[in-house]
Amino acid sequence: MKNKRSRQGDASLAPNWFQRNKKVLALLTMVSPTAIWLLLLRYLPIGGIVLAFKSYKIFPRDPTFWNNLIHSKWVGLKNFEFIFKTDQALVAIRNTILYNIVFIILGAIIPVAFAIMMNEFTKKFVAKAYQTMMFFPYFLSWVVVSYFLNAFIDAQYGVLPAAQAAAGKDVISWYTTTKPWPLIIIFANLWKNVGYSTVLYLAAITGIDASQYEAAAIDGASKWQQIRYVTLPHLRTMISILLILNVGKIFAADFGLFYNVPMQSGALFPVTQVIDTYIYRVFITTGNISQSSAAGLLQNVIGFVCIMLANAVVKRIDPESTLF
């Protein structure tokens, strides 16, 4: 009797399991919506990678996804063979890597140069106006950009074909001629993204202590020497981190750019097909879930290795700035 009462007393005084863990439980409910989302929309598809090693067939008796998956035969690496059978995949890989190399190099040089130039403008409101204008394309979708371009090169009504005709030159059919497209793609990508990077670099430059420039000037450093020995060293970490991270993403392409800007023109595939659009088109045209999964898996594994390598390199240069 006495014993029981004292236990009751303990229970009312000492907090129970829920009360003791109130804080961590509350925090767990906070993470749960996003955590469940990640589980279903990111981790479950990672499990779906088994598709790449099976020959996915509809199970006729009860065709739910799980039944189809379980009853499909394991085929090992057979799904990967098609990738190397035609040169389409190789063309897509070549295009992805070449475009990315150009994007990485120009995407570092041009914004840094713009930011340095804009920082020197005596009239700050002019710099502000330029910044406002060049940041604008970053907020548009590639679909919209494809029409911006179309206004200039449309076969029937575009400005450039009209100008070519007026000058008495041969009119190029822009959406079927491959030659100008590498330049168009590179320009479109710079057009959309340079403003954004410029704004970030400019913010970094304005953050540099002005007394450093004054000290350099007093020591007789010219403006160019100040850029060389004060500005660039300050940006060095930021530039190298972005460079290396982009190298880590060298096997991934901006689907929207390569899918929309050429307006899905088949004649342009030799110069506009990249890995991402290739996988999408294999999937859409053949409907072969297993083979397109295999191609995607190959891309993701190589991409993963690249990011890990890039991160290891950053760790050596500047341990503070690693991605993880």
Place this chain on the structure above:
Amino acid sequence: MRKNHRLNQISVGTETIFHVIVGLFSICCIIPFIFVIVISFTAESSIREIGYSFIPRAWSTGTYTYAIQRLPQIWRSYFNSILITVIGTALSTLMCALYSYALFRPDFKYRGFFTFFSFFTMIFGGGLVPTYVICTQVLGLRENYAALIVPLLVSPFNIIIMRTFFKSSVPLELIEAATIDGSGEYSTFFMVVLPIAKPGLATIALLNALAYWNDWYLSLLYIKQNKVLQPLQALLMELQNNVEYLNRMSAALGSSAIQEAMRAPTQTLRMVLVVLIVIPIACAYPFFQRYIVSGLTIGSVKG
């Protein structure tokens, strides 16, 4: 000091060259938009005669009236875009704030695990096709609004930005004080933490709104039959190879006079759609500039 500052300048000649380079590029960035606005107000007859031009022979608002009066699908798509953007932004911003807040709390036991849990998805994933198969066949995300909202709800990048925001703006002592005063975790979060982190929330909300407003990819994947659900961007994309698409869609929606629809101003119509899509972005642009610049500069400094 002032004099010294004036002395420490590049020469006038160099500055002029800089102005030409940066200025030309800047103008390049907005000229296409102005051009598209001009085209959208150009009379169809002028386009047939001289093509797209900065100085059309005749102006007309005919395409706008045609689009507004005769093409109900445009209204429907505008409604879809707004609905998706509003619901998507509200949900994704709330989810991001809750998740990043827990990751920011140093006394959260499973902090390391959940940080890795979101971060890992940035460097490895199932890829397009497994994701597509899981979404459509297991999660039922096809031919409905959920398919246009759910797949964009979480962005690990935004979680990193938001967590950095909390770190830089919310003092831990404040949370401790609130807890000592008897405030529960949720009331601390909503009443104490969120008001301080408002600029961060604004950044995340704007990034999310932009992602939803500009999205065409989800409807490319998940809306194949039920095309009335298409947002504006997807509608515009269908017109890339098929200028008659919109007229047919609207005829299917019950618009009168299919024959009249066939005589529709198809060329300018696409540009009208572009303008309708970009106008809200242009209007919100001052906010974007203000919050996204500060947000991304803070977020890019890894916390």
